[in-house]
Every structure is written in structure tokens, then in C-alpha cells.
Amino acid sequence: MTFLDILSLSFRTVAAYKLRSALTALGLIIGIAAVIILTSLGRGLHSFVIAEFTQFGTNIIGVHLGKKSTFGLSGATISTVRPLSMADAASLGKLGGILAVVPVVQGNARVETDTKQRRTNVIGAGAAVPEVWKIRPVLGRFLPSGEESNPRAFAVLGDKLATELFGQVSPLGKRIRIGSDRYRVLGVMEKKGQMLGYDMDDTVYIPAAKALEMFDRESLMEINLLYGNNVPVATLLKSIKQLLMARHGREDFTLVTQKQMLESMDSILAILTMAVGALGGISLLVGSVGIITIMTIAVSERVSEIGLLRAIGAERTIIFKLFLFEALTLSAVGGLIGVLAGIGIVGLTSKLVPALPVELAWSYIAAAFILSLLIGIVSGVLPAIRAARLEPLQALHSE
Numbered sequence: 001m002t003f004l005d006i007l008s009l010s011f012r013t014v015a016a017y018k019l020r021s022a023l024t025a026l027g028l029i030i031g032i033a034a035v036i037i038l039t040s041l042g043r044g045l046h047s048f049v050i051a052e053f054t055q056f057g058t059n060i061i062g063v064h065l066g067k068k069s070t071f072g073l074s075g076a077t078i079s080t081v082r083p084l085s086m087a088d089a090a091s092l093g094k095l096g097g098i099l100a101v102v103p104v105v106q107g108n109a110r111v112e113t114d115t116k117q118r119r120t121n122v123i124g125a126g127a128a129v130p131e132v133w134k135i136r137p138v139l140g141r142f143l144p145s146g147e148e149s150n151p152r153a154f155a156v157l158g159d160k161l162a163t164e165l166f167g168q169v170s171p172l173g174k175r176i177r178i179g180s181d182r183y184r185v186l187g188v189m190e191k192k193g194q195m196l197g198y199d200m201d202d203t204v205y206i207p208a209a210k211a212l213e214m215f216d217r218e219s220l221m222e223i224n225l226l227y228g229n230n231v232p233v234a235t236l237l238k239s240i241k242q243l244l245m246a247r248h249g250r251e252d253f254t255l256v257t258q259k260q261m262l263e264s265m266d267s268i269l270a271i272l273t274m275a276v277g278a279l280g281g282i283s284l285l286v287g288s289v290g291i292i293t294i295m296t297i298a299v300s301e302r303v304s305e306i307g308l309l310r311a312i313g314a315e316r317t318i319i320f321k322l323f324l325f326e327a328l329t330l331s332a333v334g335g336l337i338g339v340l341a342g343i344g345i346v347g348l349t350s351k352l353v354p355a356l357p358v359e360l361a362w363s364y365i366a367a368a369f370i371l372s373l374l375i376g377i378v379s380g381v382l383p384a385i386r387a388a389r390l391e392p393l394q395a396l397h398s399e
Contacts, residue, residue: 011329021330023290024290025333026331028335028338029337031283031284031338032342032346034279034342035284035368037342037349039361040358042274044356046359050265060257061256063224063255065222065256066253067251067255074102074178076229083220085220086148089148094248095236095239097228101128101132102122102126102223105208106123106221107209108121108122109178111161113165120205121208124206124209124212130142137190140185140187142187148209153181154186154207156204157188157204158201159191160201173189176204188227209325227381240255271314277361281371291327291376291379291381294330331377335368335369340395341362346358
């Protein structure tokens with residue numbers, strides 16, 4: 001009996017017991033579909049988060065108030081941290097390799113026109129926002145430079161805020177009240193959407209020094225530094241650290257590069273994807289139990305058939321291969337249908353719920369299909385060995 005004969009006979013046997021074969025393969029179908037769906041959600045979340053952070057560029061260093069090692073200590077210890085000042089930002093901008101600096105203060109305030117008012121996000125920043133954050137005005141211009149020490153009351157509106165306050169009328173040159181002060185609108189920013197739940201379009205930008213006064217803060221929340229592509233990051237971090245320690249007298253700040261943050265998030269999200277894939281893999285193990293059970297029952301039901309095959313000269317290896325190929329056929333068919341079902345569900349989900357980030361993880365799809373084949377082989381070995389060990393006379397006598 002040739003290999004093709006064994007393969008053909010295995011397919012015919014599986015097809016002859018349609019209901020039993022379908023129920024056996026169902027466990028693998030559900031398991032593989034679950035792996036594909038869960039890993040697609042994990043990979044989609046991974047891509048979504050990384051894209052959200054990289055939309056502002058990757059050559060950014062954030063200077064944050066306070067040292068990480070001091071987190072969780074008493075309020076007295078934290079209160080000794082020296083504020084991040086506008087002067088710190090100006091000094092950092094003079095370092096070699098630094099292309100632009102954005103001091104950042106953030107809060108929430110009421111914005112009013114003559115006829116409308118609403119609360120919105122207020123970002124106190126510097127003139128380099130378009131260069132550092134990769135977001136540019138589509139109407140008018142951004143905040144002017146060179147006014148860090150004595151800034152004028154200028155404001156730039158996000159796209160959504162401009163529409164809600166002024167409708168289709170150009171807001172350029174109009175006066176608005178933010179908090180207790182009046183500001184003149186210089187421009188409107190391009191649509192940027194949301195970043196991890198923060199609506200960049202429902203925002204008003206004002207000079208950082210003005211925001212410090214508005215929110216009665218002594219310190220900037222952070223300072224963003226844009227550096228060149230060919231600048232050694234380690235050397236630059238050392239220079240920044242030395243400068244700030246000279247100004248503050250101690251290391252009461254934290255430096256975080258965009259690349260470090262992306263690498264950490266990438267590792268966390270990759271582990272998350274593996275974890276949800278493992279959860280789906282549990283269903284595959286359940287499917288393997290089904291194959292073992294069905295194949296064991298099949299051996300018991302087909303003892304006379306095994307005896308007849310042995311009587312006409314089929315060797316033990318042929319019987320072993322026959323039952324092993326039946327298990328492999330079940331797992332292959334179940335795996336293929338599971339892959340198609342999983343891909344179809346993911347595609348349908350992306351159409352019906354466009355806001356849900358899903359992305360097919362082809363490496364996990366391939367791994368799940370290969371695992372289904374391995375499950376078929378492993379699950380079919382014991383029943384196949386049992387079938388091959390049956391004695392011809394005993395098997396025929398059982399009929």
C-alpha cells in the first residue's frame with residue numbers, strides 16, 4: 001500500500017463519519033479561531049499604541065520633574081525638588097545637538113467668546129511645538145518665538161475648539177477669554193485626533209509663562225527636547241544631566257527618551273499579545289483531547305476492519321500510518337477551517353467596528369496551524385499504536 005493509498009483511505013474514512021469528524025474538528029476550529037481573534041486584538045492594540053506615540057516623532061527627550069527613585073516618599077522629601085523653570089528650558093536649548101525646546105504646562109480652563117463658552121484643555125507651550133510635536137497650523141500661525149520672559153496674550157486653537165467657538169467664521173484676530181485674561185487668536189491647528197484618550201483638537205495653546213500664571217504653578221510639568229538624527233543620545237543625555245544638576249544642585253529630575261518609552265511599551269504589549277494567544281491555545285489543548293477520545297473509540301469500533309487488513313497482508317506499520325493519518329487529516333481540516341473562520345471574523349469585526357484596533361498576526365496564525373498539526377500527530381499516536389498491535393486472528397474473531 002503506497003503513501004497515496006494510505007492518504008486516500010484516511011480521507012475516505014474521515015468523510016464516511018461526517019458528524020463524528022465534524023464534532024472532533026470543532027474543538028480545533030474554535031481553538032485556532034480564538035487564537036487568531038485574541039492575537040489580532042493584541043497586535044492591533046500594539047500597533048495602535050505605538051502609532052499614537054510615534055506620531056509626534058521619536059527624536060524627543062522628555063525632562064520630567066522629580067527623580068523616579070523618590071516616588072512614594074514623604075511629601076517633605078518631594079517638596080524639596082527644585083521646579084523646572086523657563087530658564088531651564090532656555091538653557092537646555094543652547095546645548096549642542098538640541099534642535100528645539102518645548103516647555104509644557106497643562107490644565108483645564110473656561111474659554112469664552114462674546115456668545116459662547118466651554119471648558120477645554122489648555123496647553124502652555126513654546127513656539128517650537130510645530131517642529132517638535134509634528135503638528136502645524138492650517139490657518140494663521142503658531143505662537144511667536146522670543147517671548148519666553150514677557151509673553152503676550154496670544155492663543156492658538158485646536159480644530160474642534162475653533163469650530164465650536166466660531167463655526168465657519170475665521171477666528172483669526174478675534175478675542176477670547178481664557179480664565180481671567182483675554183487672548184488674541186493667532187491661528188488654528190490641523191486635525192490631529194486623539195492620543196490615548198486625550199483630544200488634541202479640543203485644545204487651546206497659550207505661552208507656557210502665561211499658563212504658569214493661570215494655573216498658579218511654580219514649575220513646568222515637563223520640557224520636551226528635539227535632537228538631531230545623527231546625535232549620540234547617550235552623550236546628549238549626559239550633557240543634559242550635567243547642565244540641570246549644575247542649575248538645580250542635585251538630580252531632582254528624570255530624563256526619558258521617546259525610544260526608551262517605545263521599547264518598554266513594545267515589550268509590554270508583545271507579552272500581552274503572547275498572553276492572550278496562550279489563552280486561546282487552551283482551546284487547542286481541549287481539541288487534542290477530543291481527537292484522542294474519538295480515535296480511541298474508532299479503534300474499538302473498527303477492530304474487525306483492522307483484522308481484515310492484517311489478514312490480507314497489511315503490515316503493522318501500514319495500520320499505524322492509517323490511523324495516524326486519520327488523526328492528522330482531522331487536525332489539518334479543523335486547523336484550516338479555524339484559520340479561515342478566524343480571519344473572516346477579524347475582517348468582519350474591522351468592518352463593523354472600525355474604531356476597534358485589530359491586526360492579523362500572521363506569525364501566530366502560522367504557529368496555531370502548525371500546532372494543530374502537531375496536536376493531530378501527538379493525539380493520534382497512541383490510538384495508532386494500539387491499532388497496530390492488534391493480532392489478526394483476535395481482531396477477526398471479535399466480529
